[in-house]
Amino acid sequence: MTSATNATRLWAAGLTLASLVVAGTAASAFGRMHRTEPNIPGSGLTRQSTLAAYEPSLARTSADTEVFFMDGGRPGGVVLVLGGTHPNEPAGFLTAVLLVERARVASGRLIVVPRANGSGFTHNDPQEGAPQTFEITTPGGPRSFRFGSRNTNPLDQWPDPDVYVHASSGQRLSGAEVRNLNRAFPGRADGTFTERIALAIATLVRQEQVDLVIDLHEASPEYPVINAIVAHERAMPLAAAVLLEMQMAGIQISLEASPATLRGLSTREMGDHTPALAVLMETPNPAQGRIRGRTSAALVVGGRDAVYERAARARRLFVPFDATGWPIEARVARHLTGVVLFARLLGDARPGRGVAIEGVPEAGTLRRDGLGAHLHPPR
Amino acid sequence: MITWIYRGVVLLVLVLVALDLFGERDRRKQLVAAIVLVPLVLRLLMLK
Numbered sequence: 099m100t101s102a103t104n105a106t107r108l109w110a111a112g113l114t115l116a117s118l119v120v121a122g123t124a125a126s127a128f129g130r131m132h133r134t135e136p137n138i139p140g141s142g143l144t145r146q147s148t149l150a151a152y153e154p155s156l157a158r159t160s161a162d163t164e165v166f167f168m169d170g171g172r173p174g175g176v177v178l179v180l181g182g183t184h185p186n187e188p189a190g191f192l193t194a195v196l197l198v199e200r201a202r203v204a205s206g207r208l209i210v211v212p213r214a215n216g217s218g219f220t221h222n223d224p225q226e227g228a229p230q231t232f233e234i235t236t237p238g239g240p241r242s243f244r245f246g247s248r249n250t251n252p253l254d255q256w257p258d259p260d261v262y263v264h265a266s267s268g269q270r271l272s273g274a275e276v277r278n279l280n281r282a283f284p285g286r287a288d289g290t291f292t293e294r295i296a297l298a299i300a301t302l303v304r305q306e307q308v309d310l311v312i313d314l315h316e317a318s319p320e321y322p323v324i325n326a327i328v329a330h331e332r333a334m335p336l337a338a339a340v341l342l343e344m345q346m347a348g349i350q351i352s353l354e355a356s357p358a359t360l361r362g363l364s365t366r367e368m369g370d371h372t373p374a375l376a377v378l379m380e381t382p383n384p385a386q387g388r389i390r391g392r393t394s395a396a397l398v399v400g401g402r403d404a405v406y407e408r409a410a411r412a413r414r415l416f417v418p419f420d421a422t423g424w425p426i427e428a429r430v431a432r433h434l435t436g437v438v439l440f441a442r443l444l445g446d447a448r449p450g451r452g453v454a455i456e457g458v459p460e461a462g463t464l465r466r467d468g469l470g471a472h473l474h475p476p477r
Numbered sequence: 478m479i480t481w482i483y484r485g486v487v488l489l490v491l492v493l494v495a496l497d498l499f500g501e502r503d504r505r506k507q508l509v510a511a512i513v514l515v516p517l518v519l520r521l522l523m524l525k
Contacts, residue, residue: 103502106501106502106504106507107499109504109507110498110499110501110507110511111499113498113507113508113510113511114495114498114499114511114514116511117511117512117514117515117518118514118518120515121514121515121518121519124515124519124524124525125519125522125524125525128519128524128525129524253523253525256480257479
């Protein structure tokens with residue numbers, strides 16, 4: 099290094115100032131990702147809590163997310179719906195939001211957690227070019243929602259190990275999976291941040307005597323487990339009944355068993371470690387696929403992608419994919435239909451424990467009107 | 478604990494880069510140092 103002149107020092111001071119301005123602008127953008135959009139519960143809400151009520155170590159963290167209770171006037175069972183286990187799978191999250199805003203429960207209790215992994219909503223996956231937000235147009239104006247990451251924010255949990263060892267089974271997965279909530283169940287109190295989120299949900303299931311856990315997901319169109327119900331073996335008869343009802347309603351869907359050797363999933367661990375029945379549902383989401391084109395908010399909401407159309411013509415996908423694509427309405431309609439049927443038919447699997455959900459739109463109505471027509475206007 | 482060690486390392490690198498920025502006479506190298514400062518500041522403040 100040589101001694102610098104006053105001119106170069108002045109230039110250096112200017113560059114430093116410019117760096118701080120850029121850093122401040124970036125900090126503001128990243129800070130906005132930590133702000134949760136307001137929830138607008140409907141008339142069906144009877145009680146509200148947070149995950150920290152079930153795992154106190156989550157208090158004042160990004161994972162301390164809302165838990166909504168909707169109780170019916172008549173006795174029945176208890177159904178828990180998880181949205182946002184993977185925050186880059188928006189149909190699951192938005193189905194949970196729609197339930198919170200529109201559902202009324204006639205019998206039993208419905209519990210909804212729209213942002214199961216709140217930390218995952220505070221960042222995006224690096225190098226994916228994903229949008230930070232997307233908008234759903236309602237009659238009262240556009241509502242903005244966060245598009246997050248599959249995994250917990252590394253600001254909340256780091257470093258990733260080379261190999262993730264699932265605590266209760268010893269299963270070994272790639273290191274990044276250590277921040278995947280759906281590989282962390284049943285969780286543990288002295289575990290990682292993600293394992294404590296999983297523990298909070300498992301504790302909620304036990305304390306609230308949940309009969310059925312429905313975990314809402316999405317998958318890329320080239321992934322074989324798609325437009326599918328995945329069920330723990332104890333939930334298979336119920337899932338088969340729901341599958342038949344959905345097929346008769348014109349919704350093509352398949353049924354898969356939750357593999358006994360793939361551990362940490364909500365279906366596997368809730369089914370093994372709690373008295374609840376556990377199922378998971380998948381819809382197609384081109385925004386998380388590997389062969390997608392530009393990753394934009396329009397792709398997230400509209401679900402149209404020319405590259406996937408070509409892939410479908412070449413028979414490389416596990417779902418049909420034409421110019422209509424897979425708009426968010428179609429994906430939420432599938433999830434919503436499944437949730438309502440699962441809740442109702444739970445009464446056949448566990449007599450007297452059915453949950454009657456009313457007030458939500460039917461699949462055809464939702465597809466016709468658009469999702470925004472059934473959401474509350476922005477505050 | 479490991480996070481505080483990490484932030485200490487980030488602070489050390491940030492100070493060294495800033496010293497280089499002010500000691501360097503080549504303006505292009507100064508510009509490179511200024512660009513490197515941005516992620517270091519964000520890391521130090523744990524914003525990204």
